[in-house]
Amino acid sequence: MTGVFSLLPDGRHGLLGPPFDGGADLSRHLAAGGYAPLPAPGRLLDRIAAVGLRGRGGAGFPAAVKLRTVRDAAGPPVVVANGEEGEPGSVKDRWLLRHRPHLVLDGLRLAAALTGAARGHVYLSDAPAEQAVRQALAERPLDLPVDVVRAEHTYVAGEETAVVRRIDGGPALPTAKPPRPYESGVGGAPTLVANVETLARIAALHARPDDADLVAGAHLVTLSGAGGAAALVEVTAGTHLTVLADLAGHGRAGAVLLGGLFGGLHGAGWRDLPLDHDGLSAAGGALGCGALYFLRPEDCPVAVAAEATAYLAAQSARQCGVCVSGTGALATTLGAVARGEASDGTAETLRRWSRQLPGRGACGLLDAAAHLAATLLTHFPDRVDAHRGSACPACADPAPCDGRRFTVPVP
Structure with a gap:
């Protein structure tokens, strides 16, 4: 059985919010400070840089650098919320789009304000997520035109050049680089392709500036494996993997597959690995999309x-x-x-x-x-x-x- 859990300190709510009760997402988001005016985009951008927010799509690139690069490129930019999860072991992006669409859309409109973009796209392949996003846009339209673009689900469909290619009417397949989307993306315009969790964290940073360090440092992690339950967990960076394994009943695990299929296998010593980009990279792995697959001792x-x-x-x-x-x-x-x-x-x-x-x-x-x-x-x-x-x-x-x-x- 799958579950959704928060391991944030002091009982604070992150992107997952209070225990999900199926209630109206818009009223919950507004009550939490969502869709607040943005009088000084530069101030929010400086906050994003100061807390070191990194992208949650897999590479962990600094979000402020990406935003500034698109903002400073020649021509009016485009912003894209990328919700296509290619990794089969990750559920975080589809969960956010299905259950917190206004949080993601709030982040998209903030990214547009930070970069000067006049139009946006939400890119996905999940039918329930598409329905939730369209309903959210109907409930509260953004102050810029937003298209919802559906792609066929494949492992590579969420790669940033594949996203641009599909939005432009082609197949969702990667293209050679350069140029990268920030140079020439949708319709030839400088384009920010941002993971939906990244955008959700930008919205949370704006709504709750006092929790900036917590918001930027937490991660949504998908836990799975044959020996226990599957779970979506929000946890602070640096948490040891053994804590996550025990939470979902994988305490017997003898090894772990890190970062979806991208971070590789890790054997002896995996329990002491910290959940963060630098710690896993130093150990020869990668955090990637935050998906962890635990292997039982009897698994080969x-x-x-x-x-x-x-x-x-x-x-x-x-x-x-x-x-x-x-x-x-x-x-x-x-x-x-x-x-x-x-x-x-x-x-x-x-x-x-x-x-x-x-x-x-x-x-x-x-x-x-x-x-x-x-x-x-x-x-x-x-x-x-x-x-x-x-x-x-x-x-x-x-x-x-x-x-x-x-x-x-x-x-």
């Missing part, structure tokens, strides 16, 4: 890596030859390892590919697949070696490529 990390790379290979946009061949080779080889068909040189081949492939595709999909292989070899070399000549029971079935193991229902 080889099977998890094989299934994850099979999914990524199936989700390739098939525009970059190196991605098609690279993800395919990684998936095929890890599948062979899982089946007990690895040779003496297989591990070294995977290690070489994990060094050579990152950065060569138009988006991060190939990087994610390569990092999965690299972290499997780093943290579980003995498990890989044990598969030479024989598969373990957990790897008996072929790895499906639909992401079913990692998929979490929206609570």
Whole structure:
């Protein structure tokens, strides 16, 4: 069973708000200070910079830098609320759009004011989220025109150039960079593509300036795994992963898959890892979209890596030859390892590919697949070696490529 929990200190409410009761989102948002006038956009932008708010889409780029870059670009800009969650193990963006649409839209109108944008878009693929956003816009229209753009759900559809391409009427597929959207985006205009959690935090910073550090430092995290419950949790940065595992009944976990499929596998020592960008990066992982998948002691990390790379290979946009061949080779080889068909040189081949492939595709999909292989070899070399000549029971079935193991229902 899924759940929604807040672990913020002193009983304070973050983006999740009070325990969700299905009540009217607009009245709740207005009561919390939402849609307040913005007399001095520069002051809010300075506050965003001062508290170090980072984007919540995966890369963790400083939000103030991105806002200023779009503001200072040539030509009238466009702002986009990006709610397309490609990671199957993440639910935070769809949850916000379904249950806190006014918080996201408030952040979108503030981003427009900060950048000087005269039009905006909400980009998503989830039908219930689209219905909630359209209803919210009908309840309280923003002071700039906003289009709701629906895309087909794929792993790469939320990549920022894919977002721009779809809004402009094309397929939701990444394009080569440069230019990046802040240089030339929707209709050729400088474009801010901002994750919906990032926008929600901007709205919360404006409504509750006294809680600025808490708002900027907290994260929405999706917890899942076969050994416990799935949950959406708001937690302060730096919280040890063992606290989150225990909360959702994953205390027996022997390993964790970090940041959706992007942050890789982590074995011994995972319990002491802090939930923040710098701490996880220093440990060779990544926070990414904040999705954590816990592996039970009886789960085989080889099977998890094989299934994850099979999914990524199936989700390739098939525009970059190196991605098609690279993800395919990684998936095929890890599948062979899982089946007990690895040779003496297989591990070294995977290690070489994990060094050579990152950065060569138009988006991060190939990087994610390569990092999965690299972290499997780093943290579980003995498990890989044990598969030479024989598969373990957990790897008996072929790895499906639909992401079913990692998929979490929206609570």
